[in-house]
Amino acid sequence: MTPDPKSLRLFVSVLKHGTIAAAAEHEHTAAAAVSRRISDLEEQLGVALIVRSNKGVSPTPAGRALLNMSHRVLHDLDSIQAQMHDYAVGMKGYIRIFANISAMHQFMPRELSAFLADNPLVQIDLEERVSTAIAEAVADNNADVGVLVVDTPLEGVEYLPYKEDDLVVIVPASHPLAGKERVRFADTLDYDYVGLPPGSQMNLHLMRTAREQGRTWRYRFQVSSYDSLCLMVESGLGVGMLPRRIALAYAKALDIELLGLDEPWSHRQLHVCIRSYDALSPAARLLVERMTGTGRDAG
Structure with a gap:
């Protein structure tokens, strides 16, 4: 059987403090219980670990070897406990x-x-x-x-x-809708869109909303990033729809205009x-x- 950590800690404490009584006081347990633990450990390992005398205790050669190994084992166990505690409280x-x-x-x-x-x-x-x-x-x-x-x-x-965010429509500066402060979604359906990736919530929503109005949402291209969408809109390849704060960032560098979207669902x-x-x-x-x-x- 492998010695349990509690017995090893008591064994180390006994040798550190020099007497079973001093170790018991430090560990807040009875001296008889500490003595019993040491005797059980010696029986379990099949070798004497300490020499008892009226001056205290001292390690046998086997006891010195176990003392060195115990320090390493207990250090590793403390490290494990500390790391698991970090995981338990979310630090790791x-x-x-x-x-x-x-x-x-x-x-x-x-x-x-x-x-x-x-x-x-x-x-x-x-x-x-x-x-x-x-x-x-x-x-x-x-x-x-x-x-x-x-x-x-x-x-x-x-x-x-x-x-929360707000959707806007972006168009090239030369687009027929350019210059308008706000538009209805229906106003944009006469023009091709640059859409987002297949299966995106935005695409599905625009398709469904257009269908509810008896119209068709048409897209010429589907892209995987807002960067590509804005560049294609600037090049006149369609209009686009994206969150306002993102559109504002691109509008500073590109020749595109933002149109407010006059729809209740534009606020998300x-x-x-x-x-x-x-x-x-x-x-x-x-x-x-x-x-x-x-x-x-x-x-």
Whole structure:
């Protein structure tokens, strides 16, 4: 049998303090219990470990060897306990996050930078996905946390309010709609769009909304980034729709104009998506609480 850590700690303490009585006092236990532990340890290992005398105790050759090994073993155990404690309280951990393009461009860089500054031992794996795939990934445990715009809520996951944004239409400076402060969505349907990736929540929403109006949402190209979208709009290859703060950043460098979108759905709520609060690791729980300003205790 392998000696248990408690017996090794008492053995080290006895030799450190020189007497069983002094070790017992330091360890806040009875001297008889300490003596019994040492005797059991000697019996278990089949060798004498200490020599008792009226002056105290001293190690046998086997005892000296065990003392050296005990220091290493107990140090490793303390290190394990400390590291596991770091994981338990969220100081260490691994978090898988899927976020949509809007969250990736607007919020996640600053959000994660601030979080990692306070929790530098946490490892984060961040991937960009379309909103329609994010909730499924969370439900299937392929991601711990999702950040998305909810279209149709998925059963088996929780949605927590995160950030808000506003959609605008962008057009080339030479476009017939240029110069207008605000437009209705219907006003844009006479023109081809530059769309976002296939399956994106934005594309699906625009298709559905146009269909409800008896119209067709037409796109000439689909791109995977706002950078490509804005460059193609500037080149006259279509109009686009994206969050206002992102459009403002590109408008400073490109010859495009922003048109306010006069639709109730142009103001959007982004959500954090999780399987359940209780299923989160301590590190993921810290991040979610930070992002949403909520927690199980705050409810």
